[in-house]
Amino acid sequence: MIIQYWINGEKVIGDIAPDLVLLDLLRSKGCYSVKCGCETTNCGLCTVWIDGTPMLSCAVPVPRIEGRHVTTLEGLQKEATEFAQFMGAEGSDQCGFCNPGFVMNVLAMVRELKDPTEEEIKEYLAGNLCRCTGYTSHMRVLRSYLAKRQKKVKS
């Protein structure tokens, strides 16, 4: 079936198989930040935005994105780089496998929640599993990143 959609702002018209999953489509288009970690729609590693809303690309059949804008980490390089610097500074990147999904969801969170509490942060990011950090360093990163964002907003 032929559908039209956007990946990172670029319009695509393509003939796709009805059972093609968004995760596989994105990787075939060179978006290698999008990875499959669990096969059970649980780990958050394949997080992308569809019309600005974070979703799990491993469970989205491609026909559903007809007419929609898909954003991956490749399309958010400036913001992602800024956040990654905080991760590097706090040593929270560790193996790095879960980082793309985590960063996508963090960037969605800062758009959706103004000045979130620690509880709200934990709740929003609960669907991003990390087997290295134990999340403590993630929370350190988020505190410093959000503090800098708040400072920027105030100034």
Next chain:
Amino acid sequence: MNITHYVKAESLEEAYTLNQKKTAAILGGGCWLRLGQQRVGRTIIDLEKLGLDKIEETKNEFIIGCMVSLRRLELSKELDEFTNGALQESLHHIVGTQFRNMATIGGSLFGRFGFSDVLTCFLVLDTEVELYKAGRVSLAEFVRINHDKDIIVRVIVKKTPKVVAYESLRLSATDFPVLTCAVSKDTDDGVVHCAIGARPVKAELFREGQEFFAGGFSAEAIKKYAACVQDSFAFGSNIRASAAYRKDMTGVLITRVLTKIMAGRYRE
């Protein structure tokens, strides 16, 4: 997956007709596509063009379209207020924000999944489902009937004044629950409704045991009521917990939830 036809239905009649095929299935939010060994049908029917993604509020009811996401339910201030936080409590442990942005209320209820937090909570509200062919039936009745090829169009929650509380037990955060428990108490006549899910079979509503509260909601009455619920339901074992553990914990959760309701500490 072996989907050969993906149809964005233009009408409910089209969706219903297509869905009568044995190999057809309604997509809902799509979260079931990777759910264990479930067979994905060759024809997938997508309802997203039918405008069923709205929550409407009338004087007497909340009318929730089947394509409303769990996240939208969670963020609905009106539903949160009506259920005094219980609905939100039942939703926010489900996997993660991204998952709840996709999963729909229609899919969650139609699946009648044993692990469903959503089903457990909606059972103790005065809930009906509007099926395309069969019309409106109570959720408690819908849970008991066998799976068929009808379509949940809307979920209707009547604004019967009540206080509600919800608790679940999980081995780890965001995992499937080991046990789910919702209790509501009607404000007008004090009738208590209780639903226990993840036993591990699907949640069911318990309406008996009102006599225990004839003399008021004392600790002793709650204890007797909890024991009555424990004896009325069948419990099973699976990888997460044994039947005996589930039965024991049912008593704990009911006591906890009813104590919250009696003390007016719903949101704790």
